[in-house]
Amino acid sequence: MRNQRPIIGITTVNQKREKKTYAVVSTNYCSSVQLAGGTPILLSLCVNKEILDDYLTIMDGLIITGGDEAVNPLLYGENPIPALRATCPSRDECETYLLRGALEQDMPVLGICRGMQLMNVAAGGALYQDIFTQKQNVLGHQPVDMPVDELYHSVLIQKESKLRNIFKKEELMVNSFHHQAVKKLAADFIGTAISEDGIIEAMEHRDRKFAIGVQWHPEDLTARHAHFLELFKALVSASGNVTILDSQ
Numbered sequence: 111m112r113n114q115r116p117i118i119g120i121t122t123v124n125q126k127r128e129k130k131t132y133a134v135v136s137t138n139y140c141s142s143v144q145l146a147g148g149t150p151i152l153l154s155l156c157v158n159k160e161i162l163d164d165y166l167t168i169m170d171g172l173i174i175t176g177g178d179e180a181v182n183p184l185l186y187g188e189n190p191i192p193a194l195r196a197t198c199p200s201r202d203e204c205e206t207y208l209l210r211g212a213l214e215q216d217m218p219v220l221g222i223c224r225g226m227q228l229m230n231v232a233a234g235g236a237l238y239q240d241i242f243t244q245k246q247n248v249l250g251h252q253p254v255d256m257p258v259d260e261l262y263h264s265v266l267i268q269k270e271s272k273l274r275n276i277f278k279k280e281e282l283m284v285n286s287f288h289h290q291a292v293k294k295l296a297a298d299f300i301g302t303a304i305s306e307d308g309i310i311e312a313m314e315h316r317d318r319k320f321a322i323g324v325q326w327h328p329e330d331l332t333a334r335h336a337h338f339l340e341l342f343k344a345l346v347s348a349s350g351n352v353t354i355l356d357s358q
Contacts, residue, residue, distance in 0.1 A: 174225030226323025
């Protein structure tokens with residue numbers, strides 16, 4: 111008899127390089143899950159619902175990753191503004207289906223940067239398509255040529271929140287690589303961290319045991335700033351352990 115490490119599905123994005131298209135994601139997601147005690151599996155971008163249902167059967171937890179493609183503003187009733195970069199409707203469809211399926215099962219979910227934005231839109235919220243043109247008095251959130259493991263700005267974490275229980279502190283320094291952010295928070299979520307300029311930097315589901323979104327990139331910080339690994343440990347812990355009988 112052995113204990114199986116919880117299986118954490120990690121969404122990927124299609125990236126074309128020369129003659130081929132690859133399913134890619136930063137290895138920092140995988141290493142963070144491994145260090146936290148989980149087994150990462152990469153989920154290729156797919157809109158086939160039978161395959162997505164297979165993913166949901168296999169996984170114990172889900173990470174919806176970041177990325178350069180904006181969540182399609184048509185999903186929250188807006189046309190794109192000039193500052194909007196590329197969108198990927200198939201990725202939106204894939205991750206929305208996985209998110210909703212996971213929430214239906216009360217499967218633990220962690221959304222990171224774009225992943226948090228996708229969670230908010232999928233639940234009925236809206237985004238700033240570009241905080242630098244749509245919100246006044248915005249501070250720095252998208253530094254140029256900044257190493258991904260450097261801390262950049264502070265966030266304040268609400269007292270009675272899962273994030274406060276995880277990090278055990280009110281103020282947290284984070285990295286930052288985004289130009290979009292939550293504008294209208296979905297009704298199913300509460301904001302649990304905020305930056306000095308009023309940007310919602312984290313949110314969590316009101317009813318699910320673990321459905322958290324963060325606007326920063328903790329996967330890039332775990333190797334150098336060990337306290338960020340606590341977020342992945344909390345995800346893996348919430349995903350639980352499965353006991354398997356070894357064949358004799």
